[in-house]
Structure formats: structure tokens, C-alpha cells
Amino acid sequence: MSSYIQHLVEGKIDFEGQKAVEKIAHNALIAVTAISFLLGLALQSLRVTFGAYGLGVTILFLTVIPAWPIFNKHPVVWLPAQETKKDK
Amino acid sequence: MFAEELKSLRRLGFRHVLLQILNFASVLASGLMIWKGLGLVTNTESPIVVVLSGSMEPAFYRGDLLFLTNPPNTRYQTGDITVYKIPGQDIPIVHRVLETHDVVKKVKGVRESEPRPENQLLLTKGDNNYADDVELYQGLEWLQRQHIVGKVRGFLPYVGYVTIAMNDFPQLKYALLGGLGLLALIQRE
Amino acid sequence: MHSVYARINNVSATLSTSLMILLAAIACSSFLFTANPTGSVNISSVKVFSAEARRYPNRQQEFAFVDFNITADLSPLFNWNTKQLFVYLEAQYTNTQGVQNEVVIWDRIVVRKEDALLNYAGKNKYPFRELSKKFKNIPPANYTLKYNLMPYVGLLTYGEAARTTAPVAFPLAKERVE
Numbered sequence: 001m002s003s004y005i006q007h008l009v010e011g012k013i014d015f016e017g018q019k020a021v022e023k024i025a026h027n028a029l030i031a032v033t034a035i036s037f038l039l040g041l042a043l044q045s046l047r048v049t050f051g052a053y054g055l056g057v058t059i060l061f062l063t064v065i066p067a068w069p070i071f072n073k074h075p076v077v078w079l080p081a082q083e084t085k086k087d088k
Numbered sequence: 089m090f091a092e093e094l095k096s097l098r099r100l101g102f103r104h105v106l107l108q109i110l111n112f113a114s115v116l117a118s119g120l121m122i123w124k125g126l127g128l129v130t131n132t133e134s135p136i137v138v139v140l141s142g143s144m145e146p147a148f149y150r151g152d153l154l155f156l157t158n159p160p161n162t163r164y165q166t167g168d169i170t171v172y173k174i175p176g177q178d179i180p181i182v183h184r185v186l187e188t189h190d191v192v193k194k195v196k197g198v199r200e201s202e203p204r205p206e207n208q209l210l211l212t213k214g215d216n217n218y219a220d221d222v223e224l225y226q227g228l229e230w231l232q233r234q235h236i237v238g239k240v241r242g243f244l245p246y247v248g249y250v251t252i253a254m255n256d257f258p259q260l261k262y263a264l265l266g267g268l269g270l271l272a273l274i275q276r277e
Numbered sequence: 278m279h280s281v282y283a284r285i286n287n288v289s290a291t292l293s294t295s296l297m298i299l300l301a302a303i304a305c306s307s308f309l310f311t312a313n314p315t316g317s318v319n320i321s322s323v324k325v326f327s328a329e330a331r332r333y334p335n336r337q338q339e340f341a342f343v344d345f346n347i348t349a350d351l352s353p354l355f356n357w358n359t360k361q362l363f364v365y366l367e368a369q370y371t372n373t374q375g376v377q378n379e380v381v382i383w384d385r386i387v388v389r390k391e392d393a394l395l396n397y398a399g400k401n402k403y404p405f406r407e408l409s410k411k412f413k414n415i416p417p418a419n420y421t422l423k424y425n426l427m428p429y430v431g432l433l434t435y436g437e438a439a440r441t442t443a444p445v446a447f448p449l450a451k452e453r454v455e
Contacts, residue, residue, distance in 0.1 A: 009281070010280045010281065011280055011281035011284070012280055021284060022287070025287070025288045025291055026291060029291050029292060029295045030295070032295070033295045033296075033298060033299050036299070037299055037302050037303070040303075040357060041306060041357065043357075044356060044357040045357055046303070046357050046358065046429055049299075049303070049357075053296075053299065057292060060288070061288065064284060064288055065281060065284055065285060065288070066281075067281070146360075146361055146386065146388060147360070147361060147363065147386075147427050165379065165435075166365065166367050166379045166380070166381045166423075167363065167365055167367075167381070167423055167425045167435060169425075169433070184363070185381075186380075186381045186403065187378070187379065187380045187381065188377075188378070188379045189376055189377070189378050189379075189408050190376060190377035190378075191376050191408075192374060192375040192376060199375070203375065203376065203377055209408075213403075215363065215386060220403070222331070222332070229332075240433060241432060241433060242304075242431060242432045242433070243427065243428065243430065243431065243432075243433065244300070244430060245429060245430065
């Protein structure tokens with residue numbers, strides 16, 4: 001139980017997941033910024049701009065911050081512990 | 089809990105602590121350099137100010153960030169928004185120029201051919217106030233050019249509210265400082 | 278990027294950069310919208326009266342009273358980044374000592390585009406005084422309607438919407454209101 005809570009709070013993801021998250025965050029932010037600017041410019045409303053920006057950022061945070069299982073599909077495989085002579 | 093942290097701190101070693109301090113100092117120094125450099129370029133003692141009162145509403149609200157310049161040898165015009173500080177008054181005031189009078193001074197008994205910007209007399213008023221600012225001038229009849237810190241050029245809303253919040257709630261300041269310090273100690277790569 | 282904390286840290290750094298770029302883009306977009314509204318200013322009458330000075334009750338000073346009407350359509354100045362317009366009527370004159378004077382006698386703040394069609398007749402809102410206390414022998418003054426456009430984000434801009442066609446003279450002071 002406590003390990004489960006720790007997992008939720010720490011939210012560790014594997015290296016492949018990290019790479020994916022970094023890429024998603026970067027591209028999504030560029031897209032959200034550009035789209036919200038153009039949308040606001042077209043509709044002549046700053047409210048639209050910041051509404052779209054806020055919505056986009058919220059969605060991004062929800063996809064990227066929690067440790068979704070999809071970011072943990074490639075766990076690091078450790079080599080088996082080698083027996084040393086001392087133990088024998 | 090703290091024993092653990094202390095142990096990890098000791099493990100980092102003396103050089104690491106020194107490096108952290110050096111990093112911190114360089115951040116401080118570059119901040120100061122940027123501030124003073126901006127001050128040099130814009131010719132004003134504080135190139136960025138935070139609005140502290142509501143006397144310019146609805147133009148500026150508390151917490152808005154203003155960018156100032158104070159070009160030398162340029163006269164101020166009506167409608168310009170100035171930041172001024174009169175000796176004996178502790179906080180600078182952001183108000184709009186209502187009247188300008190470019191006085192021609194006599195130098196050694198001879199009247200100069202053109203008024204000089206530094207002899208300009210001004211009267212200001214807050215957009216949200218009913219009357220002009222004569223009452224704020226500490227007995228002076230007019231605002232003089234030497235009292236002016238700068239002219240408002242640009243504007244960014246709300247960003248400065250952090251400083252107002254910190255002034256209103258000092259606990260927040262200590263919490264923030266403590267939190268940052270703790271993070272700097274704990275975090276290691 | 279391993280733990281939640283590291284991810285929040287990393288994403289917020291990119292977020293603040295993108296927000297700065299967005300704000301800068303909005304500020305720059307103001308330059309796309311160029312409007313040069315025009316209107317007219319008419320001075321119907323100027324009267325000068327002598328009265329007690331504001332701060333010194335036993336000192337006499339002359340005050341000018343200006344009746345004017347303004348028409349101007351300032352709605353082209355409103356775009357997505359316009360927070361408000363500060364519209365003001367200014368008198369400009371040079372007195373006999375060579376002092377150049379600019380005095381705002383009336384102003385109005387326009388926040389909505391619907392209110393930007395100005396059609397106003399009235400008199401000065403602020404006291405119109407002379408530095409030398411008297412308007413006698415003061416050359417005629419020009420009256421100009423100006424505006425200051427304030428954006429939500431970005432630079433403040435100024436402009437002139439209208440100006441009197443000919444300078445208007447100050448009459449001699451009258452003792453009492455007729």
C-alpha cells in the first residue's frame with residue numbers, strides 16, 4: 001500500500017517515457033501558442049487567445065505530469081545479481 | 089529526517105557547497121547588472137516599476153508592471169504618463185501630465201532664445217482622481233523636471249502582483265525564501 | 278524528467294518561455310493595426326473671469342472658460358489589444374514671456390468600442406489658468422484633440438485626431454458672470 005502511494009507521489013517513469021514526454025511537451029506548447037495566437041487574432045479577442053492557451057496547457061499537464069502506464073512500458077531490465085565467492 | 093539531509097550535505101563536500109554559493113552569487117550579480125544596464129540605457133533610476141495604487145484605473149491596476157524611459161533633453165507632453173518622486177515623499181507616484189509650461193529662464197540677465205526641457209514645469213493628475221496633484225507636491229506649486237523618474241512606455245498586466253503580495257503578507261516572503269533554500273540544498277544531480 | 282517534480286519543473290520552464298513569446302507576439306500585433314482617425318474641434322466661445330486663486334484665497338487670478346464641441350470617430354483604434362483610449366482636448370499657446378504652454382482642459386476615457394464615436398459639446402473640465410495669472414495680451418491659442426491608446430500588453434501610443442483651423446483669441450477679463 002505505502003509503495004503504491006509512493007509510486008503515485010513520485011510518479012517515476014522509464015527512460016523511453018521520459019523521451020516521449022519531453023517531445024510531447026515541446027511540440028504541444030509550440031502548437032498551442034501558435035494556434036491560440038492565430039485564433040485570437042482572427043476573432044479579435046484576447047479572451048479567446050488566453051482561453052485556448054489555458055485549455056491547451058491544462059490538457060498538456062494532464063497528459064504529461066501523472067505517471068500514466070503508457071510511459072512505463074519499457075522498464076529497465078537489470079542484469080541478474082552475480083554470485084560472488086564470498087557468499088559461498 | 090534532518091540527520092539524513094545533513095549527512096547528504098556533508099557527503100557533497102566543501103567544494104560543492106562553495107560551488108553552489110558561487111552559482112548563487114553569479115545569479116545575483118547578473119540580475120543586478122541587467123537592472124543597472126537597463127537603467128543606463130533608459131536614463132532612469134528604476135526602469136521597471138510596479139503600480140501600487142488604484143489612482144490610474146482603469147488604465148493601470150495594482151500589480152501591473154510598467155517600463156519607463158527618461159530620455160534626456162526631451163520635453164514631456166500632456167497625456168504622457170510619468171512616474172515622479174518628490175523629496176520627502178517615500179513612494180513614487182504614477183500619474184498623467186495635465187499641463188506643461190516650458191519656462192524660458194534668464195541666464196545672467198539675458199533671456200534664452202528657447203526654453204530648455206530641464207526648466208519645464210508640469211502638473212499631473214491621476215486618471216481616477218477628481219482633482220490634480222497639487223496637494224501631493226509637498227508645498228511646491230508645480231512638478232519640476234528633476235522630480236520625474238521616467239515616462240511610461242510599455243505595460244505588462246498583473247506580473248508585478250507578486251511583490252505586492254509579498255509586501256502585504258510578509259509570511260509569504262519567508263515561506264518562499266525558505267522553500268527555495270531547502271530545494272537548493274536538497275536537490276542534487 | 279524522472280519524477281513528477283522534475284517533469285513539472287521542466288514543463289513549466291518551457292511554458293514560461295512560450296507565454297513570453299505569446300505576450301510579445303500580441304504586443305507586436307498592435308503594429309499591424311494602423312488607424313488614423315480624424316474629427317473636428319470647434320471652439321464656440323472663450324470667456325475669461327477673475328477669481329480667487331485656489332491656494333491663496335486673497336490673491337486674484339484669471340480663469341478661462343472654453344465652450345467647445347468635438348466630433349470624432351475613434352472606433353478604428355479599437356482592436357483585440359486595445360484596453361482603453363484616453364482622449365483629451367489640449368490648448369497650446371506661447372505667452373508674451375516666451376513660455377510655451379500646453380494645458381489639458383477636458384478628457385474622457387473610452388473603454389468600449391461602442392462609445393468611441395465622440396460627439397460632445399460642453400466646457401472645460403479642468404481650470405484653465407495662465408502662469409502669469411492674467412490672460413491679458415496673451416496670443417491666441419490652438420486647440421487640439423489628442424488620444425493615448427493603451428494596450429492590454431505592449432507599448433503606449435499617442436496620436437492627434439483633430440485641431441482647430443485657426444487660433445482662438447482670449448478676450449479681456451470680465452468682472453462677473455453675466
